[in-house]
Amino acid sequence: MNKLKLGDNEYNCKWLRSVSEEQAVRTLPMKEVGQVRNAWKQANGKSVRNHNAEKEAPKRKRKPKNEE
Amino acid sequence: MATNICSCASPMFPNGGDPRCLIEMATIAFIVIVPTLDDTGAVNSIDVSSPTVGQDIKDRILATIPVNSRLYPQPRVENATFDRTDTEYETLPSGNKAKTGAGGVRTFAWSLWKKQSSNMYLRELEKLGCTDVSFFIIDQNGNWWGIKDELTSNLLRGYKMDVETFDAYREYALDNTRQKIMVSFDLDKYECESNSYVITKDELGYDATTLRGNLSGYQTLTALLSTELQSVVFTGNGTANDRDDIEGLVLADFTVYNVTTDSAIVASGVVETVPGSYTITIPAQTASDVIRVSISASGYDVADSTVAAL
Numbered sequence: 001m002n003k004l005k006l007g008d009n010e011y012n013c014k015w016l017r018s019v020s021e022e023q024a025v026r027t028l029p030m031k032e033v034g035q036v037r038n039a040w041k042q043a044n045g046k047s048v049r050n051h052n053a054e055k056e057a058p059k060r061k062r063k064p065k066n067e068e
Numbered sequence: 069m070a071t072n073i074c075s076c077a078s079p080m081f082p083n084g085g086d087p088r089c090l091i092e093m094a095t096i097a098f099i100v101i102v103p104t105l106d107d108t109g110a111v112n113s114i115d116v117s118s119p120t121v122g123q124d125i126k127d128r129i130l131a132t133i134p135v136n137s138r139l140y141p142q143p144r145v146e147n148a149t150f151d152r153t154d155t156e157y158e159t160l161p162s163g164n165k166a167k168t169g170a171g172g173v174r175t176f177a178w179s180l181w182k183k184q185s186s187n188m189y190l191r192e193l194e195k196l197g198c199t200d201v202s203f204f205i206i207d208q209n210g211n212w213w214g215i216k217d218e219l220t221s222n223l224l225r226g227y228k229m230d231v232e233t234f235d236a237y238r239e240y241a242l243d244n245t246r247q248k249i250m251v252s253f254d255l256d257k258y259e260c261e262s263n264s265y266v267i268t269k270d271e272l273g274y275d276a277t278t279l280r281g282n283l284s285g286y287q288t289l290t291a292l293l294s295t296e297l298q299s300v301v302f303t304g305n306g307t308a309n310d311r312d313d314i315e316g317l318v319l320a321d322f323t324v325y326n327v328t329t330d331s332a333i334v335a336s337g338v339v340e341t342v343p344g345s346y347t348i349t350i351p352a353q354t355a356s357d358v359i360r361v362s363i364s365a366s367g368y369d370v371a372d373s374t375v376a377a378l
Contacts (some may be wrong), residue, residue: 003378012292012378015290027298028347030296031296047168
């Protein structure tokens with residue numbers, strides 16, 4: 001993932017991964033802090049949005065052995 | 069030039085009258101380097117007939133002037149020497165002798181110390197040698213010296229440097245000495261030193277020793293968002309892990325340009341988030357367009373940098 005779109009803003013994920021969360025907030029003073037924190041967390045794998053999460057395949061029930 | 073005849077013009081023989089007033093060149097304070105030719109191939113020179121000659125010179129030091137027309141004041145020098153090789157003669161068996169034209173090469177040499185002996189400045193000096201350059205001499209009295217090729221000319225050009233001879237190296241500190249940078253080069257062998265003319269500090273309107281050169285600056289550019297760029301601006305000084313930041317720049321110092329579409333981008337804001345790190349707000353550009361940021365801050369010559377738009 002190179003770009004992350006949140007609201008009207010497209011974030012550079014490579015850069016977000018190279019800085020701390022606080023550095024990202026400080027470097028983007030004109031942006032809403034909550035959005036920058038969200039973007040940093042998502043870029044660094046600390047937060048996974050439901051719609052981005054990989055859907056797990058439903059577990060199949062194993063048939064008990066020697067079932068009669 | 070010391071072994072050739074500089075002029076055979078009329079009046080033909082050396083008249084020995086005294087000038088009404090003599091302005092002697094005092095000890096050299098520093099030199100101002102100038103590329104010998106500008107971008108058009110014309111000799112870089114100063115129009116001494118300009119009523120604002122002093123300001124003209126100051127304006128030509130600014131980093132906004134094209135590199136090949138700019139004046140580059142250098143740091144103050146110490147212990148300058150001006151050795152000259154002997155004039156060479158051919159002597160025939162009869163004892164008759166005549167000048168051959170060889171010899172008479174003038175070598176300028178000096179040292180730089182204290183703040184002027186930085187490694188950063190040595191790296192700057194190592195840039196010399198690629199292009200033909202000339203130099204004006206600023207003496208300790210604050211006067212500006214150059215060469216006027218014709219008496220009727222209003223153009224003062226620099227002394228031609230033989231750039232192939234330019235050398236600069238570090239002198240290490242000893243128990244009883246400080247570190248220094250040693251500099252030497254030859255004057256072009258065919259330069260006519262007797263054509264030296266001065267612009268006095270009165271004519272300049274200021275003491276020329278007050279002129280200072282720019283500091284080289286560099287920037288790293290990152291696209292943080294589609295609408296935000298980060299420019300980290302620094303000089304070549306500082307410690308190994310603590311760069312010397314260029315602080316205090318403002319919006320007017322930055323010029324943003326879309327190289328792909330060949331159009332200017334109007335930045336709407338610049339914030340210095342930490343010393344030397346600037347976040348620039350721009351309108352979103354087409355992804356992957358090449359964006360260039362130029363910086364023109366007084367006292368600095370900062371290299372342009374480019375980045376791909378997000």
